[in-house]
Amino acid sequence: MNCFNHPNTPAVTFCSKCQKSLCHQCSNYSHPALCDECNTELKDKALRAIYIELLLYPIAGFLLCYFAYTKIFKENPQFWIYIILFYGGASVVAGWQYITEFSQNRQANSNKIIIREENPIITLLGKLVKLVLASQIGFFLLPFRLFKLRKRYLALKEN
Numbered sequence: 001m002n003c004f005n006h007p008n009t010p011a012v013t014f015c016s017k018c019q020k021s022l023c024h025q026c027s028n029y030s031h032p033a034l035c036d037e038c039n040t041e042l043k044d045k046a047l048r049a050i051y052i053e054l055l056l057y058p059i060a061g062f063l064l065c066y067f068a069y070t071k072i073f074k075e076n077p078q079f080w081i082y083i084i085l086f087y088g089g090a091s092v093v094a095g096w097q098y099i100t101e102f103s104q105n106r107q108a109n110s111n112k113i114i115i116r117e118e119n120p121i122i123t124l125l126g127k128l129v130k131l132v133l134a135s136q137i138g139f140f141l142l143p144f145r146l147f148k149l150r151k152r153y154l155a156l157k158e159n
């Protein structure tokens with residue numbers, strides 16, 4: 001079989017996403033092999049995830065400040081309290097994303113097939129536990145998370 005893009009070149013592999021036959025040049029030298037279209041699509045998807053995450057940080061920070069302003073403080077607190085609250089809100093997002101990626105990687109690395117029970121109460125409890133955990137570890141993780149996102153972004157833009 002020959003390459004989908006180059007009818008005269010023998011195919012060496014298939015795109016792992018759309019199953020198109022690919023020659024060595026067209027396989028992007030990636031593993032698993034991807035055609036140009038699928039490669040671009042995945043890259044765009046990854047970039048979009050970064051943009052969305054970056055948007056979530058200030059939103060969460062602002063929401064926590066707003067909540068504290070309207071529900072907790074009777075008089076105007078000092079400005080630095082808002083800065084800490086803003087950081088706190090953003091750090092929940094960082095912790096949440098970290099836990100999500102951590103558990104995804106663990107699942108990908110284990111050979112066991114996990115059958116999930118779709119019990120809404122357990123799912124909700126799991127999310128609550130995750131939220132509490134995220135707010136605890138996120139406080140320390142936020143700078144590292146932002147650094148990692150920046151690295152990921154540059155890597156995606158590079159190739």
Ligand SMILES: [Zn+2]
Nearest residue numbers: 015018035038
């Ligand atoms: Zn493809």
Ligand SMILES: [Zn+2]
Nearest residue numbers: 003006023026
């Ligand atoms: Zn080709």
